[in-house]
Amino acid sequence: xxxxxxxxxxxxxIRDRQEGIIVLENIADPHNAAAVWxxxxxxxxxxxxxxxxxxxxxxxKKIGKKSSSSANKWLSxxxxxSIEECYAELKKDGYKIYxxxxxxxxxxxxxxxxxxxxxxxxxxNEHRGLSEEAIKGADEKIYIPMKGMVQSLNxxxxxxxxxxxxxxxxxxxxxxxxxxxxxxxxxxxxxxxxSWLR
Numbered sequence: 001x002x003x004x005x006x007x008x009x010x011x012x013x014i015r016d017r018q019e020g021i022i023v024l025e026n027i028a029d030p031h032n033a034a035a036v037w038x039x040x041x042x043x044x045x046x047x048x049x050x051x052x053x054x055x056x057x058x059x060x061k062k063i064g065k066k067s068s069s070s071a072n073k074w075l076s077x078x079x080x081x082s083i084e085e086c087y088a089e090l091k092k093d094g095y096k097i098y099x100x101x102x103x104x105x106x107x108x109x110x111x112x113x114x115x116x117x118x119x120x121x122x123x124x125n126e127h128r129g130l131s132e133e134a135i136k137g138a139d140e141k142i143y144i145p146m147k148g149m150v151q152s153l154n155x156x157x158x159x160x161x162x163x164x165x166x167x168x169x170x171x172x173x174x175x176x177x178x179x180x181x182x183x184x185x186x187x188x189x190x191x192x193x194x195s196w197l198r
Contacts, residue, residue, distance in 0.1 A: 010194045014187050019180040021047045023122040025083055025134050026055040030063040035156035041071035043163040051080045073197055083134045095120040099130055099138035100158060106141035114166040115173040121162050123155050
């Protein structure tokens with residue numbers, strides 16, 4: 001009985017997973033990264049891309065077990081040595097790349113419609129932000145408007161707001177209900193992987 005309930009939960013979670021990639025460039029603090037993973041799992045984002053060209057790379061399957069509440073074991077990670085390598089793969093796979101940056105040319109997230117294409121949202125280092133290469137190579141620059149004196153948020157908070165908004169927009173658009181589900185092949189692969197996890 002317990003096994004059956006678990007299998008049904010696994011199937012539901014995978015059915016609710018949505019297409020969309022969260023890209024973290026040179027994140028130095030593993031606890032910040034793990035907090036992003038926890039949010040990604042909560043909103044159904046399966047894929048996390050990690051770019052390490054300046055900071056020491058972390059193993060996402062081994063670091064952040066407590067701070068991510070073990071969300072790391074339920075997500076799919078891919079590591080890259082440069083943002084150019086990461087962007088080349090994203091563009092080859094048909095993703096529109098959104099770079100989070102404070103810039104005069106950036107658009108407020110409220111002006112962006114995330115229901116129309118496959119998306120990748122890129123967040124940068126806690127202190128330096130995104131690299132010039134990451135900003136220049138993106139399709140669109142976006143930011144979260146703020147009303148206070150402080151003009152920046154912790155990376156995990158920024159990621160949470162963005163993922164929530166993407167999820168909200170997709171749920172409110174009936175036309176996009178099944179467009180952004182993972183492919184049947186991906187879902188079947190995850191069912192096998194999840195079945196072995198405890």
